[in-house]
Amino acid sequence: MIKESTMSMIRPRLSRFVTMILCCITALFLAPAPAPALTVTTMPRSANVSPGTQSPVHLMYTAREMAIPNASYTATSTQGRFETPDGTLLGTIERVVTISVVNSRGSATELLNVPAKITAAVMKAGGGRIVFRRNFTPSLPDMLPSAVSTTLQIVPTAAGEFGIVGLSLEFNQPAPGDAPRPTSGGRITVPRNTKGLRAAAVVTYNGQGLLRGRWVVDGQILGFVNRQLTAGMRETIIASPAFPAFPTYATGLHTVRFEILEPTLTFETPRLNYFVTAENQIPTAAQLELVSPPAREHLALDGGSRPVFSWAGLPERVVYLFRLISLEPDAVAIPTTDMDTSKPVLSARTAQTSYTLSPFDLGRLATNTPYAWQVQAYEGSRMIAASEQRIVLFSGEPTDLELTVPLRDQGVSGQ
DSSP states (O other), X not given: OOOHHHHHHHHHHHHXXXXXXXXXXXXXXXXOOOOOBOEEEEEOSEEEEOTTSOEEEEEEEEEEOOSSTTOEEEEEEOOEEEEOTTXXXXXXXXXXXXXXXXXXXXXXXXXXXXXXHHHHHHHHTTOOEEEEEEEEEESSTTOBOEEEEEEEEEOOGGGSOOEEEEEEEEEEOOOSTTOOOOOOTTEEEEEEXXXXXXXXXXXXXESOEEEEEEEEETXXXXXXXXEXXXXXXXXXXXXXXXXXXXXXXXXXXXXXXXXXXEXXXXXXXXXXXXEEEEEEOOOOSSEEOEEESOXXXXXXXXXSSOOEEEEOOOSSOOEEEEEEEEXXXXXXXXXXXXXXXXXXXXXXXXXXXXXXXOHHHHTTOOTTOEEEEEEEEEETTEEEEEXXXXXXXXXXXXXXXXXXXXXXXXXXXXX
């Protein structure tokens, strides 16, 4: 048995040990729990931007937090910061990005448009990288925020991310005779049943990739466009379909849009408006008869003489307007009454009943491409007659010919 003297020595030590254990347990239960932290990541972690452009970058933010199971809340960032790698502020964007977190997970996307002045400032300072940062703050109290960043590498234009930089629309409205087409200003007025009303979209882009779009009139799809755009900072012009053309049978206001489906735009799509009046297009009063060349004739450009177009004259004292119109490649299979004649390659006035293509005209022509030619007769500014439209094709290469006949001898005024 343990002697009483030994127990008296053990008891104080045992008491102190038990007290230490109780203090540790008390501290463990009474100490505040660490605040849960939200973790936000971004994809991609790095992207390319080009100097001189507002380079679009697609970002996806993913939020994750496992400390509070089945929690639902939001994480919000009110501002994005462009910085140098050492943290110097270059600029900010005041745009809110909100992540909805459900069951501890959530995501959001942002189409980041990097201003050209930001890349210019970095390059001027001799740098080649930009860091885009955001801080996401959870809506739950006592939850720590999360910072996320994306590195933007400045690369030459041809190697930049594919994106649409600019888009403008313009009418190619039919004009009487050889009068210049007026600037539409985004809206024009045409008589009911006007033919050949079309528009063109001027697309400025960066990088290379597939553009997918569609022409839409009054909410109805008129046609789809798929075009592979080559590398570099370029412009491309996309015309609205010739068939079907914009409808003009219904009076009132109509809206035209070219909607780009891919890639995603960072700006709002512009639109055009045209108003159709109740007045019908006035038909021609007489028919001019074309003589030569016959329909679908192949005309050689590499011979010793230039092609001549002739027609039967009218008894009235008139001025004739000769027009040569470029057609789509498939126009040979389309009835001539349905062809779009709103874009003449050349038009010239003459008092004679024939027109000889000048060396200047030959330089505008492409071989093995269909063209339509037509003649109209004018008394002053009023058109009194018009011919049918005939398709011709040119072959060979134009010969270098001297212009031996002055333009005034043909009574010609070229456009």
